[in-house]
Amino acid sequence: MNNPDLSTGLGPIELKNPVLTASGTAGYGLELRPFFDIAELGGIVTKAVTPEPRVGNPPPRLWETSCGLLNSIGLENVGLAAFLKDILPLLQKINTRVIVNVAGRTEDEYLEVVRGLNGNEGIAGLEINISCPNVKQGGIAFGTDPVMAAALIKKVRAATDYPLIAKLPPNVTDIVIIAERVMEAGADVVSLINTLKGLAVDVNTRKPCLATITGGLSGPAIKPVALRMVHEVYQALKIPILGGGGIMTADDALEFIICGAGAVSVGTAIFRDPKAPLNIAQGIKSYLAKNNIGGIRNLIGSIDLS
Amino acid sequence: MLAEQAKILENRDRGAGVFLLKLGSPLVARQARVGQFVQLLISENYDPLLRRPFCFYNIDQDNGQIEVLYQVVGTGTELLSRKKAGEKLSVFGPLGRGFEIEPDLESAILIGGGIGWAALNKIHHKLALRDIHYVPFFGARDLGFYQAIGAGEVIPIPPGNIATDDGSYGYHGFITELVEAKINEEFHFSKPTIFACGPNPMLKAVQALAGKYDLKAQISLEARMACGFGVCLGCAVKKAHGEGYFKVCHDGPVFNADEVELSKI
Numbered sequence: 287m288n289n290p291d292l293s294t295g296l297g298p299i300e301l302k303n304p305v306l307t308a309s310g311t312a313g314y315g316l317e318l319r320p321f322f323d324i325a326e327l328g329g330i331v332t333k334a335v336t337p338e339p340r341v342g343n344p345p346p347r348l349w350e351t352s353c354g355l356l357n358s359i360g361l362e363n364v365g366l367a368a369f370l371k372d373i374l375p376l377l378q379k380i381n382t383r384v385i386v387n388v389a390g391r392t393e394d395e396y397l398e399v400v401r402g403l404n405g406n407e408g409i410a411g412l413e414i415n416i417s418c419p420n421v422k423q424g425g426i427a428f429g430t431d432p433v434m435a436a437a438l439i440k441k442v443r444a445a446t447d448y449p450l451i452a453k454l455p456p457n458v459t460d461i462v463i464i465a466e467r468v469m470e471a472g473a474d475v476v477s478l479i480n481t482l483k484g485l486a487v488d489v490n491t492r493k494p495c496l497a498t499i500t501g502g503l504s505g506p507a508i509k510p511v512a513l514r515m516v517h518e519v520y521q522a523l524k525i526p527i528l529g530g531g532g533i534m535t536a537d538d539a540l541e542f543i544i545c546g547a548g549a550v551s552v553g554t555a556i557f558r559d560p561k562a563p564l565n566i567a568q569g570i571k572s573y574l575a576k577n578n579i580g581g582i583r584n585l586i587g588s589i590d591l592s
Numbered sequence: 593m594l595a596e597q598a599k600i601l602e603n604r605d606r607g608a609g610v611f612l613l614k615l616g617s618p619l620v621a622r623q624a625r626v627g628q629f630v631q632l633l634i635s636e637n638y639d640p641l642l643r644r645p646f647c648f649y650n651i652d653q654d655n656g657q658i659e660v661l662y663q664v665v666g667t668g669t670e671l672l673s674r675k676k677a678g679e680k681l682s683v684f685g686p687l688g689r690g691f692e693i694e695p696d697l698e699s700a701i702l703i704g705g706g707i708g709w710a711a712l713n714k715i716h717h718k719l720a721l722r723d724i725h726y727v728p729f730f731g732a733r734d735l736g737f738y739q740a741i742g743a744g745e746v747i748p749i750p751p752g753n754i755a756t757d758d759g760s761y762g763y764h765g766f767i768t769e770l771v772e773a774k775i776n777e778e779f780h781f782s783k784p785t786i787f788a789c790g791p792n793p794m795l796k797a798v799q800a801l802a803g804k805y806d807l808k809a810q811i812s813l814e815a816r817m818a819c820g821f822g823v824c825l826g827c828a829v830k831k832a833h834g835e836g837y838f839k840v841c842h843d844g845p846v847f848n849a850d851e852v853e854l855s856k857i
């Protein structure tokens with residue numbers, strides 16, 4: 287198979303290939319332009335957008351752990367108005383799917399962002415971040431309680447026609463239940479997983495390594511957990527999944543797709559190599575060609591459990 | 593800003609845990625400016641996961657070479673110290689905003705502390721060649737570390753302008769005390785610009801000096817980094833004026849001393 291078909295879909299969102307940048311790890315996507323043509327990607331998921339600008343958490347905000355990274359950025363972003371005025375017009379000129387990550391402290395804040403985004407060209411969907419471990423209110427509180435999560439998604443669904451991706455936290459007892467509830471409430475896709483809540487301590491000072499004490503763990507260390515969650519949700523619900531967590535190589539991405547992800551997000555890998563998302567997309571293509579697989583859709587959920 | 597597979601030309605042990613790494617990296621060298629930095633990918637597997645940031649100790653554009661002077665402090669630098677000439681190393685850079693030397697600069701003071709000299713070596717050479725009133729200073733923990741860093745090896749630093757924490761060489765005490773004495777002695781008629789890099793307590797003392805004598809000062813900061821090019825928003829340093837944070841990798845690593853609040857780094 288010389289030219290395998292990389293195109294895929296996440297519910298109503300059509301993608302030319304299955305590789306997206308993960309929210310918060312590539313800025314607004316534009317920052318990757320010095321390294322490659324970002325139109326080569328399936329899509330860009332933006333940094334979280336909140337109603338007002340946020341300055342983020344005090345430093346230290348980063349701590350490296352074995353094969354992982356703890357972060358506590360605190361949703362620093364330019365706010366809705368600046369996003370619409372300064373950033374979206376630039377994104378509209380790029381021939382790739384733009385998914386806007388939405389965050390807030392309260393239901394009203396989420397709704398304010400969603401309404402503000404309504405009616406704009408060039409937005410392929412919204413990723414509703416109900417899972418950020420680094421903000422005091424909101425974020426994870428919505429994500430860990432299936433009832434609250436569903437109530438929020440229901441209101442967001444009523445407020446917009448954009449395709450909705452609910453980004454779920456892994457810090458829950460049963461990921462399947464919460465995935466099922468947000469789909470019932472009107473989400474089109476679930477995004478699995480956000481960072482795992484974690485902690486590191488300096489033994490000399492006995493102080494936490496991050497200013498906010500705990501942070502979100504990303505990178506290769508979380509990949510098996512992420513993959514297991516994608517697998518469980520896909521097996522139970524057969525719903526569209528944006529999979530990610532620790533994807534560094536094309537093989538990592540393929541594992542997620544085989545377990546049921548319709549597309550994948552690449553985050554921490556960008557910090558080692560800004561071209562990682564492109565290399566992963568190309569690696570997936572080579573794999574399909576080498577194994578004589580006609581298209582990526584033939585691979586989604588194809589895990590052999592026999 | 594680009595990533596290049598560089599060739600290690602030399603990785604020399606200078607003693608006291610300090611190494612000098614010379615890299616053939618023509619594309620990065622061509623764009624590099626004094627005070628900028630590179631991110632080195634030290635491990636092919638994922639431990640350490642992230643690149644490690646290092647200043648340009650030397651830039652040789654004609655020969656397409658760059659040099660990094662580094663101190664072994666942990667896993668990444670330990671691994672780096674075991675690399676051999678001939679091996680390849682992915683270099684990402686040049687990154688950040690470097691030092692600015694104003695064309696009409698009349699006088700300057702350089703203040704290096706410990707491995708912070710790595711960021712200043714090149715500017716020391718530049719300033720020493722200018723026809724200006726220029727006085728360099730260097731402080732280290734002891735004689736052995738001073739020799740390993742080799743501050744002033746090519747273009748000397750007056751022995752009276754060197755301090756060690758334990759008094760094993762030069763002045764016994766903080767380098768900024770020597771600097772203040774010199775300002776009072778020599779700089780009655782001109783206001784020198786300060787260029788500094790070193791540990792945070794030293795940089796805070798530099799901020800205080802600059803404030804007290806109303807001097808311009810450019811200081812090079814460090815922060816924990818992930819991406820090195822402004823996308824992760826991890827390397828925050830508090831703005832001195834107004835709300836919010838600068839990103840050391842993108843807005844710095846060189847800042848005007850009065851722009852940043854170092855207690856909150």
Ligand SMILES: Cc1cc2nc3c(=O)[nH]c(=O)nc-3n(C[C@H](O)[C@H](O)[C@H](O)COP(=O)(O)OP(=O)(O)OC[C@H]3O[C@@H](n4cnc5c(N)ncnc54)[C@H](O)[C@@H]3O)c2cc1C
Nearest residue numbers: 644645646647661662663665666667668669710814815816
């Ligand atoms: C812009 C910039 C330029 C730098 N230039 C140089 C240079 O020219 N020469 C040099 O020797 N070092 C330089 N550093 C510091 C160097 O990056 C760290 O020493 C290195 O990353 C440590 O890696 P490690 O894996 O050996 O240590 P780790 O095992 O990660 O940590 C060991 C110790 O080093 C400290 N440390 C780790 N990373 C950093 C960091 N980014 N900044 C400050 N402290 C850190 C930790 O607090 C810890 O105490 C620079 C840092 C920055 C941000």
Ligand SMILES: Cc1cc2nc3c(=O)[nH]c(=O)nc-3n(C[C@H](O)[C@H](O)[C@H](O)COP(=O)(O)O)c2cc1C
Nearest residue numbers: 308309310334357415480504505531532533553554
């Ligand atoms: C520095 C950093 C910032 C992040 N910011 C956000 C964010 O603003 N919104 C969000 O939904 N996820 C955010 N994430 C989570 C990532 O999008 C991703 O879900 C997670 O890092 C796991 O993928 P990875 O291992 O490939 O990085 C952030 C992650 C990192 C490392």
Ligand code: FES
Nearest residue numbers: 820822824825841
């Ligand atoms: S290290 Fe990522 S923004 Fe500075």
